[in-house]
Amino acid sequence: xxxxxxxxxxxxxxxxxxxxxxxxxxxxxxxxxxxxxxxxxxxxxxxxxxxxxxxxxxxxxxxxxxxxxxxxxxxxxxxxxxxxxxxxxxxxxxxxxxxxxxxxxxxxxxxxxxxxxxxxxxxxxxxxxxxxxxxxxxxxxxxxxxxxxxxxxxxxxxxxxxxxxxxxxxxxxxxxxxxxxxxxxxxxxxxxxxxxxxxxxxxxxxxxxxxxxxxxxxxxxxxxxxxxxxxxxxxxxxxxxxxxxxxxxxxxxxxxxxxxxxxxxxxxxxxxxxxxxxxxxxxxxxxxxxxxxxxxxxxxxxxxxxxxxxxxxxxxxxxxxxxxxxxxxxxxxxxxxxxxxxxxxxxxxxxxxxxxxxxxxxxxxxxxxxxxxxxxxxxxxxxxxxxxxxxxxxxxxxxxxxxxxxxxxxxxxxxxxxxxxxxxxxxxxxxxxxxxxxx
Numbered sequence: 385x386x387x388x389x390x391x392x393x394x395x396x397x398x399x400x401x402x403x404x405x406x407x408x409x410x411x412x413x414x415x416x417x418x419x420x421x422x423x424x425x426x427x428x429x430x431x432x433x434x435x436x437x438x439x440x441x442x443x444x445x446x447x448x449x450x451x452x453x454x455x456x457x458x459x460x461x462x463x464x465x466x467x468x469x470x471x472x473x474x475x476x477x478x479x480x481x482x483x484x485x486x487x488x489x490x491x492x493x494x495x496x497x498x499x500x501x502x503x504x505x506x507x508x509x510x511x512x513x514x515x516x517x518x519x520x521x522x523x524x525x526x527x528x529x530x531x532x533x534x535x536x537x538x539x540x541x542x543x544x545x546x547x548x549x550x551x552x553x554x555x556x557x558x559x560x561x562x563x564x565x566x567x568x569x570x571x572x573x574x575x576x577x578x579x580x581x582x583x584x585x586x587x588x589x590x591x592x593x594x595x596x597x598x599x600x601x602x603x604x605x606x607x608x609x610x611x612x613x614x615x616x617x618x619x620x621x622x623x624x625x626x627x628x629x630x631x632x633x634x635x636x637x638x639x640x641x642x643x644x645x646x647x648x649x650x651x652x653x654x655x656x657x658x659x660x661x662x663x664x665x666x667x668x669x670x671x672x673x674x675x676x677x678x679x680x681x682x683x684x685x686x687x688x689x690x691x692x693x694x695x696x697x698x699x700x701x702x703x704x705x706x707x708x709x710x711x712x713x714x715x716x717x718x719x720x721x722x723x724x725x726x727x728x729x730x731x732x733x734x735x736x737x738x739x740x741x742x743x744x745x746x747x748x749x750x751x752x753x754x755x756x757x758x759x760x761x762x763x764x765x766x767x768x769x770x771x772x773x774x775x776x777x778x779x780x781x782x783x784x785x786x787x788x789x790x791x792x793x794x795x796x797x798x799x800x801x802x803x804x805x806x807x808x809x810x811x812x813x814x815x816x817x818x819x820x821x822x823x
Contacts, residue, residue, distance in 0.1 A: 399557050403505035406512050407482050413475030420472050424465055427600045429484040431455035431607070436488025438611070449503075450584045450614045451607055452488065456481040456507060457546065457588030458595070460514040461539055463522055466599035471523055474515040481511045506553045514546045539592060543585040547577055563792050564661040572666040583613045628675075634718060635678040643684040645693060648752065653677035655789065656748045662785040663740065673741040675720060676727035680745050683711025683728070697750035704732035734776040743779040747786055750778065763790060 419425060435452020460477050462470050485507060489500050521527060530538060551573035559566040587610045594602035635649040656677040660670050684691060684707060696704055712729030716722065730742040731749070738746070747770060754766035767790070770783045 398560075399509065399553055400501055400505040403508040406478060407508055410475040410478035410482070410512070413473070414479045417473075417475075419476055421465075421470055424462070424470060424600065425459075425472065425476065425480045427603060428455055428459040428462075429480050431603055432459075432481055432484035433488040434607075436485055437491065438614075439488075439492065449488075450580055450587075450610055452485065453507065454584045454587040454591060454610055455603075456485075456511050457514060457543065457585070458591035460511050461518050461542060461588065461592045462595060463527065463535075463592065464596040466595075466597070469522075469528075472519070473523065474512060474519050477515040477519060478508060478512050482508055502557070506550055509553055510546050510550045513549045514542055517542050517545065536589070536593065539589040543589055547581060547585060548574075550581075551577060562661070563788070565664050568661065568664045568666040575667050580614065580617050583610060631675050631678055631720060635682065638681045638684050641685060643687070643690045644681050645756065648756075649678050649681060652680065652745070652749050652752050655752065655786070656744050658789045658793075659744050659748060659782065659785045660741070662789055663744070663781070665740070669741065672721065672723045672727060673744060675724045676731075676741055677745050677748070679711065679715055679720070679724065680728055680731055680749055681711070682714050683707040683709070685714065686710040693753075693756075695753040697753045701732065708732040735779040735782075736776065738779075740782075743782045747778045747782045751786060 432452045432455045435449045435455055438451055439449035459480065462472075464470060482504075485504055489504070493500060518527075527535070527538065551570055554573045555566060555569040558564065558569050587606060591603065591606050594606060632650070635653075638644040639646050639648065653674050657670060657674050660673045665673060681696070684696070687707070691699065696707055699707075708729055708731050712725045715725040715728050727739060727741045727745060730738050731746045733742065735743050735746070751763075751766045751770060754769055755763045767783070767787055770778050770786075771780075
């Protein structure tokens, strides 16, 4: 079993700390040397402020303020304005973007509109990265003779590197905070950038090129397409949110009818998602897992006599399979993705024949049912039962991932491990296992 080693509590604060140091250094640089090209700085500052003011509250898009992000990147990569070379440095770039982002965030902070520190820290560091790569060399005249395709390719390459930097800055704190595998987190960030982030990068590059030829009047013209793209993306996110709410409402039908305890489907879905992430699932696979976990008990609606407390894990295998097939048929009739129906149908199959999502739902559902009414220490007892079950019942890697997730979340399992009560399937005491996995 791969041991889980908890990250230091301060690890996920590294990005905000680094952003704060970069911001202080940039502000000191501007105060020491004074700002240059003030009208241009003011124009791009206003653009970033407008971008923050148009940020969607609770938008599902990866970049919730694309206009501000595009304006910040364009200012960092700005070579000329109407043929006149720009000489602002990295310090002024970061200072203007930071000040404008803070000013534009004031209304959102006042109405309690979501987190500000993390996205602001990532923007400061990504803008600083792009500016460090471009501004010193540009100010020294290295890119003076670069024109046409060469200049465009330079901007595209810098924007691609900046997008990779932003993905790393988003994935690394999540890895430190949750302990989920870094590779899938990074892939999920990169996959999410295919949408609105690609439009942001393209608009930032076009802004820098257009302003170099047409001057600052090009900025308002180039804002319109990105704002329309952002509006479409927000509508798409709203449709997806409504779709998920519909599935969650369908899942609650078993609770309303008295077939399962209140909150059971939600708890199984949350825990299944955490286990899936621990096993490296991401993107569409996680979505299918979440929907299947929400609807895993919907087949019980077809039963004449409800299962006591909705606990299907204790039923004979044939009865479990019958309920699972009934649930899959219901899911197919609702119009939900067929992959979700497959997971629901196969959650009672032998684990070697199941897809990964079905293995996860089966193990997490059994754990939740066994630990639900067991009182103190019920979590540890439930895990012991899953480990000692027949090999075809629960996949060992899924059970160990579940143990790691519960350990990270704290609770009865970790406390029992600390006290050293019980032994695992290899005969090793849980006290020894605790000190192996937690130091």
